[in-house]
Amino acid sequence: MPIMSSQKIFNEAEAGFAHCIAANSGANNTTTPLSVHVEHKEQEDQETFPGGFEGPEKKLDIRFCSKYTGKNSGPKSGLRSIGKEQWQSVLDSARCTIISSTSNQYLDSYVLSESSLFVYPRRVMIKTCGTTTLLHLIEKMTQLAKDTCGLEVEMLVFSRKNLNNPGKQIFPHCTFSDEVDYLNKIFNNAGHAYVMGPLNKDHWNCYIIDNRRSSTIRRTEQTFEVMMHDLDPQVMKQFFKRDGVSAWDTTVSSGISNLLPGSIIDDYQFDPCGYSMNGMLDKWYWTIHITPEDHCSYVSFDTNIALPSYHILLANILKVFRPGRFTAALYAEDGAPCGDPYFAFDSQLLEHAITNKTVHSFDGGIDPVRLSINNNFAVERYKDKKY
Numbered sequence: 001m002p003i004m005s006s007q008k009i010f011n012e013a014e015a016g017f018a019h020c021i022a023a024n025s026g027a028n029n030t031t032t033p034l035s036v037h038v039e040h041k042e043q044e045d046q047e048t049f050p051g052g053f054e055g056p057e058k059k060l061d062i063r064f065c066s067k068y069t070g071k072n073s074g075p076k077s078g079l080r081s082i083g084k085e086q087w088q089s090v091l092d093s094a095r096c097t098i099i100s101s102t103s104n105q106y107l108d109s110y111v112l113s114e115s116s117l118f119v120y121p122r123r124v125m126i127k128t129c130g131t132t133t134l135l136h137l138i139e140k141m142t143q144l145a146k147d148t149c150g151l152e153v154e155m156l157v158f159s160r161k162n163l164n165n166p167g168k169q170i171f172p173h174c175t176f177s178d179e180v181d182y183l184n185k186i187f188n189n190a191g192h193a194y195v196m197g198p199l200n201k202d203h204w205n206c207y208i209i210d211n212r213r214s215s216t217i218r219r220t221e222q223t224f225e226v227m228m229h230d231l232d233p234q235v236m237k238q239f240f241k242r243d244g245v246s247a248w249d250t251t252v253s254s255g256i257s258n259l260l261p262g263s264i265i266d267d268y269q270f271d272p273c274g275y276s277m278n279g280m281l282d283k284w285y286w287t288i289h290i291t292p293e294d295h296c297s298y299v300s301f302d303t304n305i306a307l308p309s310y311h312i313l314l315a316n317i318l319k320v321f322r323p324g325r326f327t328a329a330l331y332a333e334d335g336a337p338c339g340d341p342y343f344a345f346d347s348q349l350l351e352h353a354i355t356n357k358t359v360h361s362f363d364g365g366i367d368p369v370r371l372s373i374n375n376n377f378a379v380e381r382y383k384d385k386k387y
């Protein structure tokens, strides 16, 4: 049976934000990350977003399996054999466009007009923001994976934070229950849906399908997301387009390039404002998206890097962006290096208030032990903004 535990922790942030960061700024090293500069397609229309841009993304993380052993090996195997034009035709269903792409030996990375796509031979991570229709692309994508690569869905995680203006979304994205119904129709009720955190405050929705057939498959993946609101306007100023300042200049001067040094970084500055970057560090992805407008400021950080602890990374992310409030979500499978996710967010180290923390163990219907996945969620707010 699933286990749900939640607690409220109120620790006064006496020492303040700056102190917290100073105590954890050890990752400030001098390694220079590589930058990949790509010819970017200019955005043709200057969009305005009345009422504010919807920063919080919808995210799909899908892992595929093949019936055929021996197939899908080699550097551009499996889903990586699908070309950019084919991915764009999939993305058309979600109403977003590829701005640029980069690759290393493990994965392909695409910066999108609304967020990011990462493609591994048997895994796709795609997140889209604004009023995109992410779930509309599932059928086309899974059909393409089947026809082109002989792959079928083994595991699917759909997740998103609560939205600022859900009423402005297009069906099925106005409500989580519509999204769940939509997914259940496609996947014959195979998934389980969860809401982590308080329904009437910041919370995180997730829907999981686990179709693993063999009990010998042990999962070790973990993904870590930080979803930040009410950012320091002085920090956000950097993400408005300025004459003579390139996206890479901003990536370096903001401190983003030092978060995971040694990465290949593909960054993009929107006009008149907004910033996106995709990073690749060996086999891991990381990605940051920034909506800097004061009335709807939002920044997301997302990675699957297999760290044993996210404390230092989280402290450095907070130092770079200075959010007024944020939600952190850690998805960790049985064998993930981060260990018990309950202890992933240490309020002592962060020196600010955790208002809500939910830990949820997910059991599948076939073999509860094998399919157990731990998921840790924390909503954390600074008691006061200390800009």
Ligand SMILES: C[S@@+](CC[C@H](N)C(=O)[O-])C[C@H]1O[C@@H](n2cnc3c(N)ncnc32)[C@H](O)[C@@H]1O
Binding pocket: 043, 045, 047, 049, 053, 054, 055, 056, 057, 113, 114, 115, 128, 129, 130, 270, 271, 272, 273, 274, 275, 276, 288, 289, 290, 291, 292, 293, 298, 299, 300
């Ligand atoms: C960088 S995109 C990515 C949003 C992301 N999900 C986030 O975390 O905020 C959104 C930002 O770019 C700006 N922007 C400018 N032109 C845009 C366009 N054509 N499409 C999407 N966003 C655009 C928006 O106003 C917003 O500030």
